[in-house]
Amino acid sequence: MLGETSAKEKFISTIEKFIALAAVRLSDDVMARLEEMRGREDTPLQKAIYDSYFENLQMARNLNRPCCQDTGLLQFYVKAGTTFPHLDITREVITEAVRRATKSVPLRPNAVNYFDEKNTGDNTGERTPWIDWEIVPASSEMEITLYFSGAGCSLPGQARVFKPSDGLEAIIPFVFNAITGSGINACPPLLVGIGLGHNIENAAVLSKKACVRLLGTKHPHPKGAELEKRITDGLNSLGMGAQGLCGNQAVMGVHIESSARHTATIACAVNVSCYTMRRGIISFKSDLSYELPTYRGASL
Ligand code: SF4
Incomplete structure (x- = not known):
């Protein structure tokens, strides 16, 4: 002892x-x-x-x-x-x-x-x-x-609260804009963490928890796992490549962590990790x- x-x-x-x-x-x-x-x-x-x-x-x-x-x-x-x-x-x-x-x-x-x-x-x-x-x-x-x-992988971080009438699909252009904007400067390939919550701060915390989740794991809900795959495939089809210099892949993966949302909000935050994750x-x-x-x- x-x-x-x-x-x-x-x-x-x-x-x-x-x-x-x-x-x-x-x-x-x-x-x-x-x-x-x-x-x-x-x-x-x-x-x-x-x-x-x-x-x-x-x-x-x-x-x-x-x-x-x-x-x-x-x-x-x-x-x-x-x-x-x-x-x-x-x-x-x-x-x-x-x-x-x-x-x-x-x-x-x-x-x-x-x-x-x-x-x-x-x-x-x-x-x-x-x-x-x-x-x-x-x-x-x-x-x-x-x-x-x-800093490079913190700068692309963004969060936004959507109205339910925007639909969950509204997070997709939001995430794509973040990754193709300053995400490209964060030494791709990236691990993209998406937090879905009821307000801006719990979505932001969840987005980083999504980043630190082990690679190869999936969102526990089948629809969440499917959305992770769809966004991964979409980002990898952009031709971004390592260091943003044109290649077949942009991301190591996309992870989503979620909490329940308010009936009247869809809060989304995006965070990235660089290749030296x-x-x-x-x-x-x-x-x-x-x-x-x-x-x-x-x-x-
Ligand atoms: S590898 Fe990551 S931490 Fe290092 S300069 Fe690039 S973005 Fe920044």
């Missing part, structure tokens, strides 16, 4: 190392999807872009450096068991791990507090790192999904032993 101080130190150090892993190496599902996509491109230019992507990703691993210079701001999606014994210190631990990882990895300092207009220098700041909490009843474990939110998962047991389900063979 670890003492309180050594447990806290172990928790911080494990998350710091997990941040380092996720900055350098893409999750297995993302790598597998990029490999599939490389095989489906047939022009020399598209093949060269994918080859440079894979060379960059391999060099990052060889040199143990982040795979993109924009390491973004870090977002944590925490599924917290109600009896996880370190719940009280989790926010403090994550914040300190980000502070240390900014130096040790290193990560580019990106956090600027509004109204100070000064970079804090350590990727922490007002409500930063951003932490989203979900409570898991009767569990003593904690699962943390980490996402590096870069740095999203990783770590799950802790109550004794702080951990598993890394998205990184086969890795240890910290």
